[in-house]
Amino acid sequence: MTRLRIALIAHDSRKDAMVDWAFYNRETLADCTLWATSTTGTRVQKQVGLSVNMLRSGPLGGDAQIGAMIATSELDVVFFFWDQLTPQPHDVDIRTLLRLAVLYDVPIACNRRSADLLISSPLFNNLNYHHGPRSGHAEERPVGNA
Ligand SMILES: O=C(CO)COP(=O)(O)O
Numbered sequence: 001m002t003r004l005r006i007a008l009i010a011h012d013s014r015k016d017a018m019v020d021w022a023f024y025n026r027e028t029l030a031d032c033t034l035w036a037t038s039t040t041g042t043r044v045q046k047q048v049g050l051s052v053n054m055l056r057s058g059p060l061g062g063d064a065q066i067g068a069m070i071a072t073s074e075l076d077v078v079f080f081f082w083d084q085l086t087p088q089p090h091d092v093d094i095r096t097l098l099r100l101a102v103l104y105d106v107p108i109a110c111n112r113r114s115a116d117l118l119i120s121s122p123l124f125n126n127l128n129y130h131h132g133p134r135s136g137h138a139e140e141r142p143v144g145n146a
Helices: 012-024 026-030 038-048 062-071 091-103 112-119
Strands: 005-010 033-036 052-054 077-081
Touching: 005 012, 005 038, 005 062, 012 026, 012 038, 012 077, 012 112, 033 038, 038 052, 062 091, 077 091, 077 112
Parallel strands: 005 033, 005 077, 033 052
Antiparallel strands: none
16 A cells, blocks of 8 residues: 655644644654644654655645646645734745645544544545546536536
8 A cells, every 4th residue: 555645734732632642643744744834843753753745835836846746747635824913924835735736635634623533534545636627627527527
């Protein structure tokens, strides 16, 4: 079975939650290839002991790198613990990442309970297929399909 390719991202106020969540799910995550924005990834690597491929820090382009990886089918799942109460200087990059995840039908969990549901889903280990952009859109479904 090919390893799932996962991105981990957390805003500062959500990093403790990400570390806690990654620790709880460390056995599952250890079987995946992990990518992360650098501050998030450094904490997960040091505090959980998982091996993480580091991208740039979010404000320095890390979210944009993850968006580009989604567009080139290099990621299967994104866990993004997002702070909804603090303005982010790189908000435009964050929105691009979210837009591309939706466009490319890549599962993305933006809070802890969604992350819990996603990682515990019976479908989790079968997420490394890719539809390509727009495939979920009604106008591209075969005629006759509900
Ligand atoms: O800003 C981020 C996501 O938008 C996260 O970046 P860091 O992991 O480098 O803090």
